[in-house]
Amino acid sequence: MSNTSQNLPASITLVGAGKMGSAMLSGWLTMGLPGSAITILEPAPHDDLSATCQKHGIALNPPTNAWKAAEVLILAIKPQMLDAAAPSLAPLVSANTLIISILAGKRIADLAARLSGTSAIVRAMPNTPAAIGRGITGVAASTSVSPRQRAMTDALLGAVGAVEWLDSESLIDAVTAVSGSGPAYIFYLTEALAKAGEAAGLPADLAGRLARATVEGSGELMRLSPDLQPAKLRENVTSPGGTTAAALAVLMADDGLSPLMKDAVAAALRRAGELSG
Numbered sequence: 001m002s003n004t005s006q007n008l009p010a011s012i013t014l015v016g017a018g019k020m021g022s023a024m025l026s027g028w029l030t031m032g033l034p035g036s037a038i039t040i041l042e043p044a045p046h047d048d049l050s051a052t053c054q055k056h057g058i059a060l061n062p063p064t065n066a067w068k069a070a071e072v073l074i075l076a077i078k079p080q081m082l083d084a085a086a087p088s089l090a091p092l093v094s095a096n097t098l099i100i101s102i103l104a105g106k107r108i109a110d111l112a113a114r115l116s117g118t119s120a121i122v123r124a125m126p127n128t129p130a131a132i133g134r135g136i137t138g139v140a141a142s143t144s145v146s147p148r149q150r151a152m153t154d155a156l157l158g159a160v161g162a163v164e165w166l167d168s169e170s171l172i173d174a175v176t177a178v179s180g181s182g183p184a185y186i187f188y189l190t191e192a193l194a195k196a197g198e199a200a201g202l203p204a205d206l207a208g209r210l211a212r213a214t215v216e217g218s219g220e221l222m223r224l225s226p227d228l229q230p231a232k233l234r235e236n237v238t239s240p241g242g243t244t245a246a247a248l249a250v251l252m253a254d255d256g257l258s259p260l261m262k263d264a265v266a267a268a269l270r271r272a273g274e275l276s277g
């Protein structure tokens with residue numbers, strides 16, 4: 001994560017401070033971006049956002065005649081709002097502005113066509129653990145994004161988790177299918193494990209607690225074991241001929257979890273392609 005102060009922009013405008021926008025804002029303030037460098041446009045600011053802006057001296061919804069082009073413009077509105085919002089955002093963009101978009105399905109070319117003032121555009125796909133600073137974001141850049149703009153992107157998106165640069169924008173849909181949608185797969189896995197516990201005779205609430213704590217603890221164990229591959233961690237808890245091995249024989253069968261996960265990711269990939277544009 002590169003978040004040294006020289007990589008922070010002198011000015012940043014955040015358009016849309018909903019779930020994702022607010023999570024990023026909180027990360028920036030935690031890493032020391034001064035509130036005076038931030039402007040937020042958000043038509044329906046919730047009370048917490050207004051209080052945060054007041055506390056940190058952040059300009060919230062300044063009058064249109066005070067809008068200036070920022071060094072970084074971050075788009076965090078719903079993708080379907082882009083067409084309606086783009087014309088009014090023109091004063092916020094100059095040739096020196098970097099646009100960072102987290103809008104699912106909106107290609108760099110779509111953004112360039114709607115916000116024509118700059119050609120420096122980064123398209124990013126974060127995921128919901130960003131809300132607790134533990135997200136992972138796949139990032140693709142237009143060719144005119146400068147090294148400084150890349151460093152600013154690393155700092156700003158790195159404030160809510162890991163950042164992975166992609167060689168090609170075409171990989172964004174696959175990132176969406178793996179890590180963007182991935183948290184829901186893990187939550188569903190937790191539900192399925194709890195249901196299986198119930199079927200094995202456990203009271204529902206106990207099965208739920210066991211499943212949840214198992215997923216939480218295993219995730220944390222994996223995080224704290226960066227040198228061990230998941231396969232090694234799995235082998236470490238699997239005695240030959242034991243109970244775990246019996247379950248894994250089912251999960252790892254030719255028609256087990258792996259082909260199912262491949263189908264699920266392929267379905268998400270197809271849907272991401274359909275929604276792009």
Ligand SMILES: NC(=O)c1ccc[n+]([C@@H]2O[C@H](COP(=O)([O-])OP(=O)(O)OC[C@H]3O[C@@H](n4cnc5c(N)ncnc54)[C@H](OP(=O)(O)O)[C@@H]3O)[C@@H](O)[C@H]2O)c1
Nearest residue numbers: 016018019020041042044076077078079085103104126128
């Ligand atoms: N949540 C995720 O896991 C996730 C993951 C990857 C990417 N994303 C992307 O992140 C973006 C934001 O998602 P979210 O979950 O944070 O959505 P959200 O909570 O609905 O936030 C969007 C915010 O933008 C505001 N807004 C709408 N039009 C605006 C305008 N013209 N100017 C300024 N603000 C405007 C909305 O206000 P109103 O509520 O008043 O409309 C809302 O507060 C989406 O494009 C999504 O594709 C989200």
